[in-house]
Amino acid sequence: MAITLKDVAGAAGVSRSTASRALSGSVLISPETRAAVQEAAAKLGYRPNRAASTLRSRQSHLIGLVLNNLINASFHTIAEVVQRRAAAENYQVMLCITDADPRREESFLRTLSTYGVDGLIMIGTGKNAALTNALLAEGIGMVSVIRAAAESAAPSVLAADREGAHAATAHLLDLGHERIAFIGGELTTNSGRERFAGYEQAMRERGRAVDPALVERGAFDPAFGAEATARLLRQNPTALFTANHEAVFGVLPTLVAAGVGIPGQLSLVCYEDIPWLRWWQPAVTVVDNGARELGELAMDLLLQQIENRSPREHGTGRAYRVGAKLIVRASCAPPR
Amino acid sequence: MAITLKDVAGAAGVSRSTASRALSGSVLISPETRAAVQEAAAKLGYRPNRAASTLRSRQSHLIGLVLNNLINASFHTIAEVVQRRAAAENYQVMLCITDADPRREESFLRTLSTYGVDGLIMIGTGKNAALTNALLAEGIGMVSVIRAAAESAAPSVLAADREGAHAATAHLLDLGHERIAFIGGELTTNSGRERFAGYEQAMRERGRAVDPALVERGAFDPAFGAEATARLLRQNPTALFTANHEAVFGVLPTLVAAGVGIPGQLSLVCYEDIPWLRWWQPAVTVVDNGARELGELAMDLLLQQIENRSPREHGTGRAYRVGAKLIVRASCAPPR
DNA sequence: TCCGCTTGTGGGATCGATTGCATAAGGTTG
């Protein structure tokens, strides 16, 4: 039915082996033969059968991308970056959405391995370390992004959450703020813990105690952001650092509804550089966690692993950090 | 190296053929044999090799998802829905991001066909109809979503943009507005054309002429939204319908900066139900284009095609419509 | 008893590209 390598070989007057070598490049083939085969392939519109190629060569040119969802800005940014880099290097991406459910994740990991993926980019739950380590041992490349299980042997690319939160808090302190409120995620999450640590550290460095009444931690969800903001406003803070991204959707409307002037009455810093915060009035100062660079670096590491084929060297669980950047815009001013 | 069907067959004391049939289900196999094979497979941790299966059976259980980007809310919503449905039906999704570039799209389509995808979900550029029709003729399933080329033989699932825009405009007219400004996309795009048509139709039905000074059409981009809003405010509209989703990011800050009271001074309706507009203060009345249903319906149609394997029946270019819903919130009121 | 049918199982070819091994042609060196 479809055109196979045999047809191309026939048209070019060579054997299948020679045709294969001519098209895959980089082996002993005379320039004329190579040209003849390439011409024949082009003329016939030959498209190689990846299933056959994968079966024999054990290289699928497939990369599995495992993540929680695509709604979160960091996640879909990373997904985009990964797909683009992959395509540029002639790899294809299999998308798997886990909802942060370890059971779904496990199922995806098993399925991906049946497809013979060459590597995996994981924003993982951290609950399947035994399985991921087994896959790693089988020679499948792997890089964890954003989250990393301590027991995982895969290298990880992490956001500098502590540094980012530290920079945001320091910025507010530099402006002269003392009553800096904090809205964060639960301490059970990586980012919740690290960002609070950054906030606390900055306060401590300037000799400021953290006032528990100014700290709100809760679910990654706008409703929590709204409640927390309402509570915090009663404490008369002069600045607010929202380190819980999803909560922002609740924080901003609550501030507007309460008629709080920004930055006149309250200085505001949020987390993650999403378009809305850039286009808001006044434009909101944010911490950019560097989602694009996270994705780029993860793919660099993964492609290195895949090409070297040396799980030993990479299976060290080494953690790389991507710097967070404070993007100063118009939402902060010295306190009155 | 890895455990193959041969190993499972050996452990269960049957032939490879029998083992294969026992695991693939739905053929003549005695219950005891089937149980024995399944047990052996489970005990050995057998994971079938998809490459081999695809090569022989010409079914990859892969679906290609081709779209512009993942930033746009409709697109990543559709991507999520497609992936979930696919996973539930034991298909995997290959993600391809085209940036709406026909050349990239073409390249992805060719690559996907080398992987032997069973079907394609396309938010396409419409510029590769010859190629998509060829793939369709080869037996690859296909459904276009949101955009559809007239020359394409694939069925399409389209948003009811005209109806949505009509409903939004009618809502404003019902409240008593007469000077209803419109911000849309270029007429060269499907959604730009259809949404303007809906606006115009609603106006016409109520005997209102469309005032060209109240209509702005331009790029899908916040900067355009900001300029357009600034120009429109000089025309003293009592209501604004923003049918260009990306422009919203420029429209809202401009309105806030100009101190326009909503809905007191100006009623506002936007397009697409994204979290920000739900949590804005006041909550913004929007037209929901039904991205989730678009994705669901597209997958339903695709799975039907793949299972029936009857390109004839489906290759009719038939267009399905998903209804748009007006979600009334707090951003509209009668004019003063 | 024999024929024909149903049900279950095995043998072996097959999908299409890759690759180890053999070999031929041409060139170099002592």
Added chain:
DNA sequence: CAACCTTATGCAATCGATCCCACAAGCGGA
């Protein structure tokens, strides 16, 4: 000129699951 190496090519096995075909066992009816 013989021994040897380099370069280019072909042959045939191979990857692992599927599926056509053959065939055996069991059973009912004539």
